[in-house]
Amino acid sequence: MHLALFLIFGLLCIGGALNLLLQRHPINSALSLIVVMSSLSVLYLLLGAEFLALAQIIVYSGAIMVLFVFVIMLLNAGEEQRTHGSRAAYLAGIPGVLALFAVLASTFFTLRTNLGSARLGSFLVSTxxxxxxxxxxxxxxxxxxxxxxxxxxxxxxxxxxxEQ
Amino acid sequence: MIPMTTITTSAIPVSPALRILPEILLTVTGVLVMLIESVLAPNTSRKPLGVMAILGTLAALAASLYQLQLPAGTAFFGTVQSDAFSVFFHLVIGGIVLVTLLVSLDYFEGHTSYVGEYYALILFGAVGMMLMTSSVELLMVFISLEISSISTYILAGYRKRSATSPEASIKYFLLGSFATAFFLYGIALCFGATGSTNIYDIAKGVASGASPLLLTVAFGMMLIGIGFKVSLAPFHVWTPDVYEGAPAPVVGLMSTAPKAAAFAVLLRIAYGAYGTMTHVWMPLIWMLAVLSMTIGNLGALTQHNVKRMLAYSSIAHAGYLLVAFTALAPMGIAAASFYTAAYAAMNVGAFAIISYLSGYDEARTNLGDYAGIARRHPMAAAALAVFLISLIGIPFTAGFFGKFYVFTAAINSGNAWLAILGLLNSGVAAFYYLRLLGQMYMLPQEAGLAPDTIRARPSFVLGVAILVIAVFALGIFPNSALRLARAGAATFNVQHRIAAAAFPVARFER
Incomplete structure (x- = not known):
C-alpha cells in the first residue's frame, strides 16, 4: 500500500515536472506545476509529515499557483517559440544530471538498510x-x-x- | 591587542540581542531608509538617504568591534555565534559596504528613480551576509544566504535601460537559485546523516564516524552550492556575463562581500563541522583550487573588456583563496580570512575606479579605451595602478601578503605542489594586469576624443582613499588584521567547549 502510493505519486511528480518543461503554453506548464506540488504533498504525507503536506497544498498548490495562473491570464501570455537549446546544455547538462542521479541513487541504495524509514501516522506532530x-x-x-x-x-x- | 581570552565561554550571560547587534542596526537603518524614501518628494536628491545608510554601516562596524569585548558564545538557541571569526568577517563586509556606499553616492543619482531602494537593498544584503558569517545553524545560513543573494540579483539589474544589465540580473538569478538548491539539498542530506543542522552537532556526528558516505555526498552538494556563489571553476560560467552587465559599483560589492560571507560559511562547514573528515574534502578543494586558478587566469588573458577581465581574475583569486583551505586548521583559516580582506580592498577599488572613469553609461569598457588615460585622469589612473599592482601581488601591497600567507600555509602543510601551481598562475596573471597598466601609462591617448566631463565628488575620493590606505596598510602593517584573523581561527579549536554550553538544537524527536 505504502509502496504503491509512493510509486504512483512519485511517478506523477516526475511526469508533471517533465510536462512542465515540455509544454509550450505557459498555462499548461502552470497546471503541471500544480500536479507536481500536490503529488509532492502526498509524498510528504507518506513520510509522516502531515503538517508539511497540508501546508504544501494550502500554500503552494493553493495560494501561489492561483497567483501564477492569474498572472499568466492577465498577461495573456501566448505560446512560446521552441528553441533547440544550447549545445553546452546538451553536452554538459545531460551527463551532469545523469552523474548526479547516479551518485544519489547509489548512495541511497548503499545506505538503504541503515537509513530507516518513517511511515504515515507513525508519529503525530502536535501544534x-x-x-x-x-x-x-x-x-x-x-x-x-x-x-x-x-x-x-x-x-x-x-x-x-x-522609471519616471 | 585582541584579547585571546574571549574564546572561553564565560558564565556571565550575554544578552542575545548583543550577539546580533550589527545586524539589528543595519536592519533598522534599512527599514528607515525605505520608509523615508517613500515620503520624500519625487525628483529630489536621495543623497541624505545614502548618508543615513553610511551612518548605519558605521554604527554596525562599531557594534562589531564592541562584540570583540564579549566572550565568544552562541545565542538564540545555538543559531548564531559571535566570536573573533565572525567579527573579522563583519568588519570586512561592513568595510566593503561602507566604501561601496561612498563611491556610489552620486552614481545612480539622476539616472534612476529608485536610488533610495538601492541603499536599502545594500543594507539588507549586508544583514544577510553578516548573518551568514555568524550562523552556526545551517538553516540560518540558508536564509541569510538567500537574503544576500536576492538583494544582489536585484542590484545587478539596476541599469534597466541598458540591455546587458537585466540580462546579467536574470542570468545571475537563474544560476544562483540553481546553486542554492544544491546547497539546500546538501543541508538536507547532512540532516539525514546526523539528525541535526547545527554545525557543532554535525561535527559530533561526523566525528562519530557514522554514515561517512552520506556526509561526503552532503559536503559535495554544499560545496557545489558555495562554489557557484564564489564563482569557482567549473561553476563560474555566469561570472563574466554578470560582471559585464551589472553596474560597476555593484560589481565591486558583489564580487567581494557575498564571497567573503560564503567563504566564511565554507570555513565553518569544512573546518568546523567536517573537521575530522579533512581527508575527504581536501582533495575536492585541491582540484577546485587548481581548476579555478588556471581557468580564471587563462580566461582573463583572452579578454578585451576590462570588466570581463576582472571577472576572470576574480575566479582566479577565489582559486588562490581555496589554496588556503588545503592547509592545516588554524593556519589555513587565518590565511583564508586575511585573503578575503586583502582581495576585498583591491577589487572594490578597481571597480570603483572603473565606475568613475566609464560613468553610468559604461563608456569605457574595452582595454583600448584606457589608452593614455594616465594623462587625462592622473589621480584615478594612479589609484587603479595601486589596485592592479596589489592584484598582481607585488610587495608592500595587500595582495602580496594575502598570497604570501596563503602559499606559506599550503607549503607548511605539505602542499608545496599546489603552492607552486599558484605561483605559476600568479606569473600568468601579472601579464594581463600589466597589459592594462601599460595601456594606461605607456600609450598616447587617442586623438579626437571629446573632453571628459566627469568630476570626482568628495565622497568618492574619500571611498577610494580608504581603499588605497587599506591596500597599503594590509601590505605594510598586516599584523593587527592578521592577529584578528588568527584569533578567529583559534575559535575553531575550542568548539567543543562552546558546543557543551550551547543549547540543544531544534529537531523532531522520534
Missing amino acids: GDLSRVLFRNLLLPFEVTSVLILVAILGAVVLAGK
Missing part, C-alpha cells in the same frame, strides 16, 4: 511541538525571514516599476 521548534529553537531564522520578504518586495518594486 505544540511545531510551535516549540518554530518560535523557540528556530526563532531567529523565522524572524530573519521577514528581512528576506522585505528584500523580495523591494526587488519587485525596483524591477517592475516604471
